Amino acid sequence: MGDYLVKALAYNNQVRAYAVKSTDTVGEAVRRHYTWPTASAALGRAMSAGVMMGAMLKGEEKLTIKIEGNGPIGPILVDSNSKGDVRGYVTNPQVHFDLNEKGKLDVRRAVGTEGTLTVVKDLGLREHFSGQVPIVSGELGEDFTYYFVTSEQTPSSVGVGVLVNPDNSILASGGFIIQLLPGTEEQVIDEIEKRLQTTEPISKLIQKGLSPEEILENALGKDNVKVLETMPVQFTCNCSKERFGAAIISLGKSEIKEMIEEDGKAEAQCHFCNEKYVFSKAELEELLEEAN
Numbered sequence: 431m432g433d434y435l436v437k438a439l440a441y442n443n444q445v446r447a448y449a450v451k452s453t454d455t456v457g458e459a460v461r462r463h464y465t466w467p468t469a470s471a472a473l474g475r476a477m478s479a480g481v482m483m484g485a486m487l488k489g490e491e492k493l494t495i496k497i498e499g500n501g502p503i504g505p506i507l508v509d510s511n512s513k514g515d516v517r518g519y520v521t522n523p524q525v526h527f528d529l530n531e532k533g534k535l536d537v538r539r540a541v542g543t544e545g546t547l548t549v550v551k552d553l554g555l556r557e558h559f560s561g562q563v564p565i566v567s568g569e570l571g572e573d574f575t576y577y578f579v580t581s582e583q584t585p586s587s588v589g590v591g592v593l594v595n596p597d598n599s600i601l602a603s604g605g606f607i608i609q610l611l612p613g614t615e616e617q618v619i620d621e622i623e624k625r626l627q628t629t630e631p632i633s634k635l636i637q638k639g640l641s642p643e644e645i646l647e648n649a650l651g652k653d654n655v656k657v658l659e660t661m662p663v664q665f666t667c668n669c670s671k672e673r674f675g676a677a678i679i680s681l682g683k684s685e686i687k688e689m690i691e692e693d694g695k696a697e698a699q700c701h702f703c704n705e706k707y708v709f710s711k712a713e714l715e716e717l718l719e720e721a722n
């Protein structure tokens with residue numbers, strides 16, 4: 431079964447919930463960026479949260495998450511949309527540390543414990559929503575939880591997790607977001623809290639083969655969950671040679687002339703997917719023509 435996410439309601443529509451299996455999606459990002467395990471876990475957690483947050487959008491809306499911590503991986507960027515597309519990178523992909531005291535990948539050490547988490551939503555018609563919170567943990571799940579509570583005033587619980595194989599490929603990746611809608615009964619909140627305290631880590635549940643539906647049933651109780659929609663998710667980048675060509679044109683004539691004279695070609699690389707585009711001298715001359 432490929433990667434997908436589910437949107438659900440629970441406890442008679444008092445609770446909104448999302449869960450995703452993102453093993454292949456994160457695996458593709460890891461292959462493209464050659465990330466080492468701790469960096470892979472950080473990127474995978476951010477992408478898992480990102481793709482679920484994308485699923486909260488509508489139509490052509492999209493969002494960008496930027497996590498700028500003081501750890502060695504540097505800024506993490508994730509883009510997603512309402513269609514299950516997600517892409518992302520970490521600035522320094524070759525970062526790895528020993529497992530932490532809990533025997534888990536030490537994401538906090540890679541991300542850092544100080545900095546900011548910023549979410550920018552592009553809602554179309556030049557309408558943007560932007561929210562920023564300080565990093566409170568560096569483990570990312572807690573940071574997204576804090577973001578929802580503080581910036582979107584939505585009491586939430588975010589769980590994200592990644593397990594990495596000895597050969598650096600991704601063994602399991604996934605996440606959930608559980609949100610209380612206004613007026614959720616105290617007793618429901620207590621029950622969810624109790625359940626979340628005793629549930630196994632999300633990465634473990636994915637590794638065991640639980641589906642996103644089963645993950646929500648596990649977190650919220652089988653009879654409480656009403657699945658509304660399922661949606662495939664995938665690593666997708668919308669870069670293209672045309673886009674990079676347009677970017678070169680926007681540099682202006684003298685800059686393009688310099689490229690032609692000094693190097694006789696130009697290379698551009700997409701941060702998000704690592705795809706490399708090479709422009710030959712003839713292609714640069716065409717771009718120069720268009721810049722005129």
Ligand SMILES: [Zn+2]
Binds near residue numbers: 668
């Ligand atoms: Zn790309």
